[in-house]
Amino acid sequence: MAAPRYKDKDAGVVLSFGGQWVSWSHTAVAYLAFFSALIVGSALHYRKIVQNEWYGYPDEWFPSVSATIGDRYPERSIFMIFIAITSGPRFALVGLWYLLTAKPGRTLPKAIAISGVVRTLTCxxxxxITSTDDHDWHDILMIAYIVFTIPWTTGCIALSPxxxxxxxxxxxxxxxxxxxxxxxVYFFIQHKVHRVAGAYTIYAFFEWSLILLDVAFDAVTALDFDTFEVVIRDVKGASKGANKSSVPAAVLEKEKEKAAAVVFSEGFRSGEALDIAADVYHGFVFWSILTSLGVVVWYFPLWHMxxxxxxxxxMTTVAPALLAIRPFRSLVVTNQRIVHLLSLAGLVAYLIEDPTFRLFAVGLGVSMTCLGWAATLxxxxxxxxxxxxxxxxWVIGLLMSSVAKFAWYTNNPIWPIMHAANGGWNGTGLVLAILAVLRFTRRAPLQGGNPVEAKGGSALLSAFGIGGLFFGLHSLLSDTSTMILWVWDGYPIRGPVSNVHAWYTIAAMTVGVFAGFSRPALVTTWTAYGVGSLxxxxxxxxxxxxxxxxxxxxxxxxxxxxxxxxxxxSKKxxxxxxxxGFLIYNFVVLFHVWVVAYAFVPGGPLVRExxxxxxxxxxLLIGAGVFxxxxxxAKSAHKHAAPRRTTNTNHRKYHLGALGVLNxxxxxxxxxxxxxxxxxxxxxxxxxxxxGIWTIHFSLDNDMWSSEYRMRDLIKELEVDVVGLLESDLQRIIMGNRDTTQFLAEDLGMYVDYGPGPNKHTWGAALLSKFPILNSTHHxxxxxxxxxxxxxxxxxxxYGTAVDVFVFHSGQEEDPEDRRLQSEYLAKLMGSSPRPSILLSYLVTNPLEGNYNTYVSDVSGMHDVDPTDDDRWCEYILFKxxxxTGYARVSRSTITDTELQAAKFVVPASDSDSVSTWTAPKTLRNRRIPEDEVSEGLRFPAMFRGEGVRGHHYHxxxxxxxYNF
Structure with a gap:
């Protein structure tokens, strides 16, 4: 131990030691906790702790951290004893770090200390609480630990002496x-989803690496704590049988000042960090309002057909064109706070029940946010x-919007189609938006009155670039699943899937932002443009x-x-x-809608598909901006005499921090x-x-609310195992770049085939199944x-039997030749399958008439689930x-414009049990029987009888x- 530094040897010093010993003891005991458990576990239960849900030894030969410390006695107990001992040095380490970095008037050291304490508690x-004890709480606390590691790590670096x-x-x-x-994450996906043998062992090595790196990061404090001496004093002399007076407070204060003398000015300002957070959130609000416009506009042609x-x-996006009027431009530039606050009408819109007035509120919000941002820039x-x-x-706000949409299953929680009943956080989002606007506009405009426009470059070419850029950002990057669904082509899975690989899109966007501000000269080249075009x-x-x-x-x-x-x-x-620029963006948006809506819009056939x-x-539009x-x-390179203005890049570290937090x-x-x-x-x-078969009308209900939750409830309560969804492709600007199937599949525990992707120019067909999808093809x-x-x-x-399921949406009533050709194609496709089959479809025909007799024919081999039901026009279920055993029609309530039809089938236990060759007369085959003759497991839920629930009932x-079969 170090010698006491006090001159008065009788000052009652019992023990003193260097502050670095806190770091070393924390490091030693923490490593001892984990590695003692690893050694004991490997010695006593090696094969058991390397076993996972798919594989064991020798495919998997190294245990994960959770299996090592949480599953077996005595290694679990040994670990818990040492990790409890670690808590003392750990709290002491956090406390010493605060004392080392604290400065009068600074709040960051306090915030980092709090994050360190919370991080320790979540650890x-x-x-x-292991995953065996309570899987949910184990995961919640581990995620919280990782989240609080972000401010602790970045804060320690920022506050380093x-x-x-x-x-x-x-x-x-x-x-x-x-x-x-x-x-x-990659190797965990390989193990959990793809079930690759040995992947979990590689994952385990990375998991143990996290432990080593995490503890080692805190061990670095030993290099800083050598400025401290921890002193334990007996202020009353009890340890020597006396009651001595304490050392004067002035001496202790002097020692504290001495210990803090080497503290380096941290170069981090919480006020600046708050500015960046407010700016990014306000950018997120811009994208939230802009991306909501297409959805609320789409509601009206959808219901008007x-x-x-x-x-x-x-066209409300073209509001910046009004800045051509000099007095109006002066008014907006000098009153930016009012304009940005008015833009929040797009968020307040969720409080308006009437869809028409809600649309106008969003339109006001869009015009004000486009106008406000243009004036601010x-x-x-x-x-x-x-x-x-x-x-x-503005740019990172888009990334934040994509992150929020992923967390809310492709819905933005502050959209006007969201509210508390379907998972919206509109109130919270609005309060934060108001605070962000106040912070965003707290600085006076750098140009006021009649700003002087910078010379150089073409404003027209810039407008082309802005139009193409905003269309690309909105149509492809406002949701992480959009481009994944472009490349999706069915089972077996041979490409990325939305809920597993979407982070790659976020990572690419993050790299792009970093390159944009750190290497602009590299980005603004024809080579980079060529790579992007490729x-x-x-x-x-x-x-x-x-x-x-x-x-x-x-x-x-x-x-x-x-x-x-x-x-x-911004300089033009x-x-x-x-x-x-926004006008050009609008035309490209219409262009991208016309390619699929060609049957309903003027001039549509010219740009079909x-x-x-x-x-x-x-x-090409972006290329004009690059030009x-x-x-x-090139022009500025010839003007050597003009001094180049340096940009203060201090803010970039905060933006990098924001990118890191979002990732x-x-x-x-x-x-x-x-x-x-x-x-x-x-x-x-x-x-x-x-x-079941259900036409979900693009997941917007009659009152313009997103309908996923209500759909989920009905599908679950009706106990549907396999459901075909039609009009389900929402991956376009006018539909919000959404994907209802993600929420339904994950919440209901079902496999999902999205069907033909958004670049296939259909209104969508999707399949959800409780049973594994062995193979799927799109037509x-x-x-x-x-x-x-x-x-x-x-x-x-x-149940071990291969069953084919066809999900199909035929063409509209106005095109009889299309529907005839389609019926022949589908009949041959169904007839080509020797397996038991089900058709879940939208046929646009009367029962027993016209194309119906092509679908139900010797060519297809299919039977109608109920030929006596003559009330159908669109939805049909066929089988072979x-x-x-049963058939039901359940009313839609206000979810969509079409009912949910469902049928129950018993799957043959073997080929010999199949009824595919059954030739009983139709009268016998379609004979109905009373419900009490049907076993409980074959019955439909009784809750939908009579008036049913929430507007859903058998009708x-x-x-x-x-039926008797």
């Missing part, structure tokens, strides 16, 4: 810790650092992983070029660059959404398959005149090779029908 939570070695070690160890999370007139409100364009802050806030071509023309690699390339490029393009546009006339033209247009940037760079939050949400593989049919004991049926007819042909493993027949 105790996930180590003492002037010790170059310590700072270097902290950066390396923190980078290693967060970098290890990427392969950790054609042009409604409300589509004109998409233009006003701040004279100061490079301030302009870069605004641009980064990525767009690969995405458009390919599927599976190769197509997704193109998507990631394009995502990185779009985010990277955003920073210089928007910065350049905002009426042209943003007013005209030309997504490639849309992508080409987008890249303007390169031209400006970690996304990974936490991804962890919570990770598939459980808990897919159980409702009545397996009776070998029952309950199938686009003949449609020479009208809308494309999508179909899914999937083979399911139903199965024992049909047409007023009860289910049951």
């Amino acid at each position: 105790g939570g996930w180590t003492y 002037a010790n170059a070695k310590a700072i270097k070690y902290r950066k390396y160890l923190a980078g290693g810790f967060f970098g290890t999370l990427v392969p950790l 054609g042009i409604s007139g409300f589509e004109a409100l998409i 233009y006003s701040d364009s004279v100061q490079p650092a301030r302009l870069e802050m605004r641009v980064l806030a 990525g767009a071509a690969i995405l458009t023309l390919n599927h599976q992983w190769f197509g997704y690699y193109g998507a990631l390339t394009l995502a990185a490029y779009l985010m990277a070029i955003s920073v210089p393009l928007i910065s350049s546009a 006339s905002p009426a042209v660059t943003f007013g005209l 030309r997504t490639d033209w849309v992508m080409l247009t987008m890249m 303007d940037l390169i031209s400006q760079q 970690v939050l996304f990974l936490c949400a991804s962890f919570l959404r990770f598939p459980t593989n808990d897919y159980k049919p409702y009545h397996a004991e009776d070998r029952v398959l309950t199938a 686009l049926l003949p449609s020479p005149v009208g809308e494309l007819a999508p179909a899914i042909h999937a083979t399911l493993d139903v 090779g199965l024992r049909r 047409v027949f007023d009860e289910p029908r049951y």
